[in-house]
Amino acid sequence: MTEIETIAQELKSSLKQFENFPQEGILFEDFLPIFAKPELFRKLVKAFQLHLGDTKIDYIVGLESRGFLFGPALALAVNAGFVPVRKPGKLPGPTLRAEFQKEYGKDSFEIQEGVLPKGSKVVIVDDILATGGSASAAGELVSKAGADVLEYLFVMELEFLKGRDILKSPSFTLLSGQKK
Numbered sequence: 643m644t645e646i647e648t649i650a651q652e653l654k655s656s657l658k659q660f661e662n663f664p665q666e667g668i669l670f671e672d673f674l675p676i677f678a679k680p681e682l683f684r685k686l687v688k689a690f691q692l693h694l695g696d697t698k699i700d701y702i703v704g705l706e707s708r709g710f711l712f713g714p715a716l717a718l719a720v721n722a723g724f725v726p727v728r729k730p731g732k733l734p735g736p737t738l739r740a741e742f743q744k745e746y747g748k749d750s751f752e753i754q755e756g757v758l759p760k761g762s763k764v765v766i767v768d769d770i771l772a773t774g775g776s777a778s779a780a781g782e783l784v785s786k787a788g789a790d791v792l793e794y795l796f797v798m799e800l801e802f803l804k805g806r807d808i809l810k811s812p813s814f815t816l817l818s819g820q821k822k
């Protein structure tokens with residue numbers, strides 16, 4: 643087993659699932675227990691760092707809210723900047739906006755104009771890839787800003803929703819998820 647696979651196995655065993663949250667029919671994957679234990683949090687960052695290897699990354703872009711929990715820690719670990727993509731009306735100054743559909747509902751995302759230099763190399767991170775609506779809207783914003791999305795990183799993927807098929811850059815998922 644690789645070091646990434648060993649970490650993945652340990653992290654997976656600490657996750658919890660909740661039925662019918664936030665609405666009927668959704669099996670909610672709760673990854674918050676990882677952050678309650680520093681040794682697990684450290685391993686989560688380490689696994690992504692191992693995956694990225696020596697690739698030069700200028701910015702980690704994290705998606706509000708759960709992408710904010712580990713995006714900044716990963717950015718520090720790989721010596722990159724951190725840039726947030728936020729829900730509407732939260733960022734000051736001129737912003738770019740993209741609307742999207744997600745597993746449970748509709749939403750939109752914004753990024754501040756001018757924070758990503760044109761041609762910079764970006765990795766987008768979030769906790770879960772479900773329908774891919776959130777991630778693909780974030781990718782659209784990064785591209786509109788003129789930066790390059792090298793890759794997407796997720797902690798977990800709901801494979802049956804096939805979100806990766808709509809993403810325009812490769813995606814890496816640390817843990818396997820619901821396959822139904």
Ligand SMILES: O=P(O)(O)OC[C@H]1O[C@H](OP(=O)(O)OP(=O)(O)O)[C@H](O)[C@@H]1O
Binds near residue numbers: 774
């Ligand atoms: O692939 P998708 O269908 O777009 O779904 C995945 C997104 O849904 C959740 O975020 P959510 O907006 O529910 O809330 P959060 O603020 O807790 O991250 C999850 O954290 C992902 O960001």
Ligand SMILES: Nc1ncnc2[nH]cnc12
Binds near residue numbers: 668672772
């Ligand atoms: N089933 C799920 N569990 C946790 N977060 C999600 N985001 C979208 N679908 C989700």
Ligand SMILES: [Mg+2]
Binds near residue numbers: 707768769
């Ligand atoms: Mg989210």
